[in-house]
Amino acid sequence: MRSESLWIQIVQQTQMRWQDLLQALYQHIQLVFFSMLIAIIIGIPLGILITRIKSIEGTVLGVAGILQTIPSLALLGFMIPIFGIGIKTAVAALFLYSLLPIIRNTFTGIKDVNKSTIEAARGMGMTDYQILSKIELPLSLGVIMAGIRTATVINVGTATLAAFIGAGGLGDFIFLGIARNIDALVLIGAFPAALLALCFDWLLGLLERVSTPRGLKA
Amino acid sequence: MITFNRVSKTYNDGFTAVKLLNFEIKDGEFLVLIGPSGCGKTTTMKMINRIIPHTQGTISIDGNDINKLDPVMLRRNIGYVIQQIGLLPHYTIEENIALIPKLMKWNNDKIRNRVTELLHIVGLEPEIFAKRYPRELSGGQQQRVGVVRALAANPDIILMDEPFGALDPITREQLQDELLRIQAEMRKTIVFVTHDMDEAIKLGDRIAVMKEGELLQLDTPDKLLSNPAHGFVEEFIGKKRIYQNPEFIPVTDVMRENPATTLPTRTPALAMSFMRQRKTDTLIIGDGNGKLLGIISAYDLQAEKDKIKTVEEIIKPAEIVLEQSATAKEALLEIAHAPFGIIPVVDESRRIVGVVTRGSLLSMFASQWSEEKGEINEK
Numbered sequence: 001m002r003s004e005s006l007w008i009q010i011v012q013q014t015q016m017r018w019q020d021l022l023q024a025l026y027q028h029i030q031l032v033f034f035s036m037l038i039a040i041i042i043g044i045p046l047g048i049l050i051t052r053i054k055s056i057e058g059t060v061l062g063v064a065g066i067l068q069t070i071p072s073l074a075l076l077g078f079m080i081p082i083f084g085i086g087i088k089t090a091v092a093a094l095f096l097y098s099l100l101p102i103i104r105n106t107f108t109g110i111k112d113v114n115k116s117t118i119e120a121a122r123g124m125g126m127t128d129y130q131i132l133s134k135i136e137l138p139l140s141l142g143v144i145m146a147g148i149r150t151a152t153v154i155n156v157g158t159a160t161l162a163a164f165i166g167a168g169g170l171g172d173f174i175f176l177g178i179a180r181n182i183d184a185l186v187l188i189g190a191f192p193a194a195l196l197a198l199c200f201d202w203l204l205g206l207l208e209r210v211s212t213p214r215g216l217k218a
Numbered sequence: 219m220i221t222f223n224r225v226s227k228t229y230n231d232g233f234t235a236v237k238l239l240n241f242e243i244k245d246g247e248f249l250v251l252i253g254p255s256g257c258g259k260t261t262t263m264k265m266i267n268r269i270i271p272h273t274q275g276t277i278s279i280d281g282n283d284i285n286k287l288d289p290v291m292l293r294r295n296i297g298y299v300i301q302q303i304g305l306l307p308h309y310t311i312e313e314n315i316a317l318i319p320k321l322m323k324w325n326n327d328k329i330r331n332r333v334t335e336l337l338h339i340v341g342l343e344p345e346i347f348a349k350r351y352p353r354e355l356s357g358g359q360q361q362r363v364g365v366v367r368a369l370a371a372n373p374d375i376i377l378m379d380e381p382f383g384a385l386d387p388i389t390r391e392q393l394q395d396e397l398l399r400i401q402a403e404m405r406k407t408i409v410f411v412t413h414d415m416d417e418a419i420k421l422g423d424r425i426a427v428m429k430e431g432e433l434l435q436l437d438t439p440d441k442l443l444s445n446p447a448h449g450f451v452e453e454f455i456g457k458k459r460i461y462q463n464p465e466f467i468p469v470t471d472v473m474r475e476n477p478a479t480t481l482p483t484r485t486p487a488l489a490m491s492f493m494r495q496r497k498t499d500t501l502i503i504g505d506g507n508g509k510l511l512g513i514i515s516a517y518d519l520q521a522e523k524d525k526i527k528t529v530e531e532i533i534k535p536a537e538i539v540l541e542q543s544a545t546a547k548e549a550l551l552e553i554a555h556a557p558f559g560i561i562p563v564v565d566e567s568r569r570i571v572g573v574v575t576r577g578s579l580l581s582m583f584a585s586q587w588s589e590e591k592g593e594i595n596e597k
């Protein structure tokens with residue numbers, strides 16, 4: 001009985017607010033996209049850098065690790081004094097949150113490339129840059145993509161909290177639903193968020209497989 | 219020519235892995251570095267292409283100090299083959315071989331021809347193998363690719379660190395033969411690390427024996443075997459091995475000294491009794507100075523004894539004679555063709571010093587064999 005009324009509610013609310021919903025979805029994707037973009041642009045070079053400079057390896061991985069253990073809401077809170085309220089803060093926090101999987105996978109991906117392959121390449125006269133671009137990165141691309149995938153999926157979920165600091169996204173619906181005690185609203189926010197995570201996961205999984213070099217596949 | 223001039227390597231932890239190396243590797247020479255594990259073979263080899271920087275002395279190639287050359291350019295003129303092979307797993311065989319020519323901006327036709335040529339050299343049909351990935355090849359096939367990849371850009375020098383060490387014995391043997399064939403044709407300067415003495419003897423023009431970072435002896439295989447300069451070298455080579463290689467045993471070790479000889483002026487009766495006394499069926503005939511004249515056999519003597527006055531009339535010339543400096547291998551090869559199964563051994567002025575017979579050869583190798591057996595039993 002109750003579930004039937006919930007279903008009716010959902011349909012009603014969706015009909016009423018579908019434009020808002022699309023808007024929120026769009027914002028949500030934006031939050032994820034920009035924070036991930038920055039995380040990739042900064043995380044991959046950092047991951048490469050710590051394979052080269054052993055002395056900063058512990059610090060970088062440690063800091064990224066600590067960042068990820070900070071509860072997401074607290075991290076958002078910390079960001080407010082710096083960037084104020086709104087999208088910037090949310091993107092910054094989500095970016096920090098996504099760094100670790102990307103740095104770590106880039107680092108281990110490159111570290112796991114067979115040492116003798118690299119030694120042979122260096123011995124034959126490949127430069128450091130050629131070794132990085134022609135051997136290390138292609139061979140660790142699958143692992144790096146897996147890191148990006150993990151980060152993205154976590155990011156989609158965490159981005160729902162952005163609504164707390166006025167950054168919009170699907171979280172708006174969830175919090176509105178909780179505030180007004182309308183279950184249907186919570187679900188209208190939560191369901192697309194879950195779907196979005198699954199979509200990204202599938203898409204990036206596909207990319208991960210495509211990016212694994214042919215010679216490595218069983 | 220590669221020259222080591224008082225070259226040492228001290229690692230960061232303060233350990234000196236090689237000490238004051240002084241030697242030269244000639245152009246077109248196949249040099250083998252050998253010695254027990256940890257003696258510094260790999261270190262020595264990798265200092266040549268600056269994978270490991272040396273900390274003292276100078277290494278020069280054709281008179282140019284390698285420290286003054288750009289390491290990347292230096293390495294492109296030095297082929298490099300390692301035990302772990304190290305093919306790029308995401309490149310096809312063709313792309314792996316083409317790697318350095320491509321970096322050196324050869325044109326595509328030239329690269330394609332080179333790849334085809336090289337694959338043929340090691341017996342890998344390009345139609346089958348060119349487009350495969352390394353993991354689709356056997357270990358032996360992969361190392362064949364490893365070897366030709368090092369040859370691809372036509373370097374003058376090739377460094378090989380135990381390249382066949384991980385292969386099964388039959389495949390190893392095949393690759394050694396192929397390498398010898400390639401070397402006979404291309405005459406590269408090869409520095410080859412191994413700890414397999416058989417491999418060293420088979421492949422090396424010269425062998426450098428190392429121990430605890432020092433070079434003990436650098437010599438041709440036969441000099442090393444016949445004249446080890448150091449107790450350790452002898453021990454490392456193994457005495458037994460010398461007898462497994464009859465080309466390194468002097469013929470004087472397998473001949474019988476004091477053979478039954480007599481003068482050509484002896485009567486048949488005297489010769490007969492001498493043979494009986496020495497329990498032999500042949501006599502070596504020498505002149506008054508001991509110079510070889512020929513051989514007589516008991517058979518001829520028996521048949522002719524009533525018709526002749528002296529043995530001179532039935533002397534057969536010794537068709538096969540060995541010099542004192544010959545080896546047991548020559549004796550083994552000749553004995554089957556020697557009349558009466560006996561080979562006289564003479565000195566420079568053709569004086570008889572001994573004879574090789576089937577019996578003397580056999581007893582030599584039999585005594586070696588029983589010594590070896592004794593050793594095994596002791597263990």
Ligand SMILES: Nc1ncnc2c1ncn2[C@@H]1O[C@H](COP(=O)(O)OP(=O)(O)OP(=O)(O)O)[C@@H](O)[C@H]1O
Nearest residue numbers: 229231233235254255256257258259260261262413
């Ligand atoms: N990076 C390093 N730092 C410190 N010591 C090292 C280093 N590399 C090698 N050594 C030491 O230098 C010595 C020589 O090493 P090297 O690899 O040249 O030996 P090797 O003769 O090639 O031995 P193997 O037959 O086992 O390959 C060894 O005692 C080794 O422990």
Ligand SMILES: [Mg+2]
Nearest residue numbers: 259260261379
């Ligand atoms: Mg070694």
